[in-house]
Ligand SMILES: NC(=O)C1=CN([C@@H]2O[C@H](COP(=O)(O)OP(=O)(O)OC[C@H]3O[C@@H](n4cnc5c(N)ncnc54)[C@H](OP(=O)(O)O)[C@@H]3O)[C@@H](O)[C@H]2O)C=CC1
């Protein structure tokens with residue numbers, strides 16, 4: 480019988496971390512190896528399964544990465560991701576890095592783990608979202624030839640507790656489209672008298688309401704017609720499920736940087 484993969488969950492007491500703990504616990508071939516939080520977390524010592532609502536699993540929340548962890552899944556804060564990436568790099572532990580809102584310097588620090596460990600850094604682990612990114616790339620490729628111009632706007636909605644804006648996913652949608660269409664300016668909201676809209680910009684609009692788990696609409700606005708590409712999360716399990724697939728995938732790879740598209744087979 481093959482041994483289960485032991486998964487460390489960084490940010491284990493958070494909204495995403497709890498769902499990752501629950502899904503790992505329930506999935507054949509995976510078990511929760513460590514439930515990590517920062518050293519001043521009020522949840523230290525609590526049982527991770529009880530926090531996640533799946534009953535006692537005998538894994539206390541801790542700030543120390545234990546001895547036997549086969550892979551780590553991180554949904555925390557930028558500082559938490561930087562710290563766990565350093566550890567994973569030092570110990571050659573595969574890392575699925577899902578935290579968003581990193582500065583350029585923090586991103587570089589995280590990426591350096593890929594020299595010694597398998598690493599996947601993506602702002603969205605959902606199959607539906609990553610498929611929609613492929614559709615957006617294809618739309619941008621075709622529409623860049625429209626002579627009367629195409630206005631691209633990215634609208635995202637998230638829960639009131641989200642700390643970064645716009646979402647990492649919105650920024651990635653924008654980057655994918657700019658890579659195809661060539662926009663050079665990324666404009667965040669508009670007010671006052673910004674004047675006529677130039678073709679060189681992509682606009683971003685971040686809504687924060689209630690308990691929305693994540694919704695993105697990419698608007699391709701033209702003279703005479705509009706395309707809206709929308710993808711909506713219903714529960715956080717769409718992200719958690721993709722992160723589990725990514726962790727299994729990384730456990731079979733050499734050190735290096737991998738994409739969520741590769742892990743999901745898109
Ligand atoms: N890539 C993807 O598919 C997705 C990414 N995300 C991203 O994941 C991140 C977490 O989201 P969410 O779960 O909603 O946020 P939460 O705030 O609910 O969870 C984050 C958890 O990390 C803890 N934490 C804070 N600092 C550290 C640290 N240094 N080390 C370890 N843990 C720490 C927080 O503790 P405390 O509350 O005490 O500060 C909290 O328990 C966000 O950046 C979000 O954008 C979210 C969904 C999908």
Ligand SMILES: O=C(O)C1=N[C@H](C(=O)O)C[C@H](O)C1
Pocket residue numbers: 579602603637638641642645646647648649692693694
């Ligand atoms: O904070 C969230 O909730 C989410 N964050 C990610 C992001 O910033 O793109 C992914 C998802 O939209 C949920």
